[in-house]
Amino acid sequence: xxxxxxxxxxxxxxxxxxxxxxxxxxxxxxxxxxxxxxxxxxxxxxxxxxxxxxxxxxxxxxxxxxxxxxxxxxxxxxxxxxxxxxxxxxxxxxxxxxxxxxxxxxxxxxxxxxxxxxxxxxxxxxxxxxxxxxxxxxxxxxxxxxxxxxxxxxxxxxxxxxxxx
Amino acid sequence: xxxxxxxxxxxxxxxxxxxxxxxxxxxxxxxxxxxxxxxxxxxxxxxxxxxxxxxxxxxxxxxxxxxxxxxxxxxxxxxxxxxxxxxxxxxxxxxxxxxxxxxxxxxxxxxxxxxxxxxxxxxxxxxxxxxxxxxxxxxxxxxxxxxxxxxxxxxxxxxxxxxxx
DNA sequence: AAAAAAAGGTTGCTATAGCAACTATTTTTT
DNA sequence: AAAAAATAGTTGCTATAGCAACCTTTTTTT
Numbered sequence: 521x522x523x524x525x526x527x528x529x530x531x532x533x534x535x536x537x538x539x540x541x542x543x544x545x546x547x548x549x550x551x552x553x554x555x556x557x558x559x560x561x562x563x564x565x566x567x568x569x570x571x572x573x574x575x576x577x578x579x580x581x582x583x584x585x586x587x588x589x590x591x592x593x594x595x596x597x598x599x600x601x602x603x604x605x606x607x608x609x610x611x612x613x614x615x616x617x618x619x620x621x622x623x624x625x626x627x628x629x630x631x632x633x634x635x636x637x638x639x640x641x642x643x644x645x646x647x648x649x650x651x652x653x654x655x656x657x658x659x660x661x662x663x664x665x666x667x668x669x670x671x672x673x674x675x676x677x678x679x680x681x682x683x684x685x
Numbered sequence: 686x687x688x689x690x691x692x693x694x695x696x697x698x699x700x701x702x703x704x705x706x707x708x709x710x711x712x713x714x715x716x717x718x719x720x721x722x723x724x725x726x727x728x729x730x731x732x733x734x735x736x737x738x739x740x741x742x743x744x745x746x747x748x749x750x751x752x753x754x755x756x757x758x759x760x761x762x763x764x765x766x767x768x769x770x771x772x773x774x775x776x777x778x779x780x781x782x783x784x785x786x787x788x789x790x791x792x793x794x795x796x797x798x799x800x801x802x803x804x805x806x807x808x809x810x811x812x813x814x815x816x817x818x819x820x821x822x823x824x825x826x827x828x829x830x831x832x833x834x835x836x837x838x839x840x841x842x843x844x845x846x847x848x849x850x
Numbered sequence: 851a852a853a854a855a856a857a858g859g860t861t862g863c864t865a866t867a868g869c870a871a872c873t874a875t876t877t878t879t880t
Numbered sequence: 881a882a883a884a885a886a887t888a889g890t891t892g893c894t895a896t897a898g899c900a901a902c903c904t905t906t907t908t909t910t
Contacts, residue, residue, distance in 0.1 A: 526727070526795040527802055528703050530818040532720040533745050535700035536897075537825040538693050539866085543898090544832050553898085554866055555697040562691070573888055580698050585867050587889060609875045609888040630691040636828040637692055637821040645817060652814040653695040656802040660702040663801040667709050701867075704896085708868090718868085719896055738858050750897050752859060774858040774905045854909065861902075872891075879884065 527656075538633060545629045549622060550596045556581055556589035561626050564599065564615050571610045580661055598622060692821075703798060710794045714787060715761045721746055721754035726791050729764065729780050736775040745826055763787060 539553035551557045559579040563570070572590055576583040590613060593599045598619035601611040638646040704718035716722045724744040728735070737755055741748040755778060758764045763784035766776040803811040 525799065525815075527799045527815070527818060528707075528720065528795060529724065529727075529744070530822045531696060531699045531703060532724070533822045534696045534818070534825050536746070537829045538696060540829055540832070540898075542693075543865090552865060555693065556867075559694065559697070562694075571888070579694070581701070582868050583889075584869080584891090588867080591890095604888095607876070607888080611889075630693060634690065634692045637824050639824045641817070641820065648813060649817040649821065650690075650692070652806070652810060652817065653692060653699070655806065656814065657695045657698045659802050659804045660699050664702045664705055667705070705868075708895090717895060721897075736858070741858095747898050748859075749861090749899080753897080756860095769858095772858080772906070776859080852910090854907100856905100856907070858905085859903085862900090864897100864899085866896080866898105867894100868896105869894085870892090873889085875886105875888080877884100877886070880882090 534637070541633050541636075542629065545632070546626065549625070550592075554589060554592075556585045557593065558626060558630060560586065560589050560593060560599075560613075561619075561622065562630070564613065564619070565623055565627075568614050569612045571604070571612060573610070575613070580657075593619070699802070706798050706801075707794065710797070711791065714790070715757075716791075719754060719757075721750045722758065723791060723795060725751065725754050725758060725764075725778075726784075726787065727795070729778060729784070730788055730792075733779050734777045736769065736777060738775070740778070745822075758784070 535555075539555070542551070542555075542558065543553040546552075559581055560575055563575050563579055567574075572586050573583055575581075575590075576586040579586075590599060590601070594601060597616055600614050600616055602614070604610040604612050638649060641649065704720070707716070707720075707723065708718040711717075724746055725740055728740050728744055732739075737751050738748055740746075740755075741751040744751075755764060755766070759766060762781055765779050765781055767779070769775040769777050803814060806814065
């Protein structure tokens, strides 16, 4: 890898090799390299009966991507969706037995990837990596929100622009 | 973002928001969200006349992706390719004037993204983030290489498997 | 020197994921 | 209560990027 002072390059490489890793280890379950699947799964492992939109917002992935991920997971028999009788626009998403059976496998793979990445780091460095990545992610989300609000800001001039400072 | 002990989630978010960022800032130059473009550019800014394969290996991006990136950059008039007279399989890639004119713009955008991500971090933390990301990326590449060599290891039993330890 | 293997690139195919625009409900305005 | 706006989800489209297979040229074996 070339040395440049740009973080994006490392991120990009980590993302892409991660995709290969997940595809390699979980491809046989019908899941491929899609981060969307694992985002949905890890969220569903903790919060069943939530809507796609809730997942989308909590994992910071576009609702279209979540919709298609859930669609695939439903086809594969890992989740079921029931229309929310109170809000008939929304689906509540539940894991099936088959889906829940995947929990240890998915968690093991995610852990394994994390472990691979932090190989050779001290526990303190690993901890630090977590914290820094989390903070950078927060910054990334804020930056993106600023861009979106700037796009709208012709009609409703700068008001939302500084919300996330 | 949901709190889980998996690094992949932060990486994924950073990667995707980064794509949006580049698309937003550089889309008007015909470059979109493709990390491949910026990898090619930043490498070409320092090393002109190299082959696609060299780029591919140095930036750890599949040669197919590099090929298509370069193809697009050629169409857009940012690079030219000349067959290497010594090795007629290979193309040597050069920036055009138009391509070189993009250097400050691309570098500014890459820097801006890095700056956005590290907002609120101390210089030491930023430095730490760099180092840790770099080390994790090295681990990622090694892990991936291990997987590839395992796939081959039926024909030529484990020999290459431990090379990268 | 011929055959085999490796290397540089390309093509075909696939999965992923975002954006814009849309439908259908629900909520808020007025 | 009607109109407007917001929300949940889907469809269409696009760009990105990897893998497998392939072609061509070069290098290595034998």
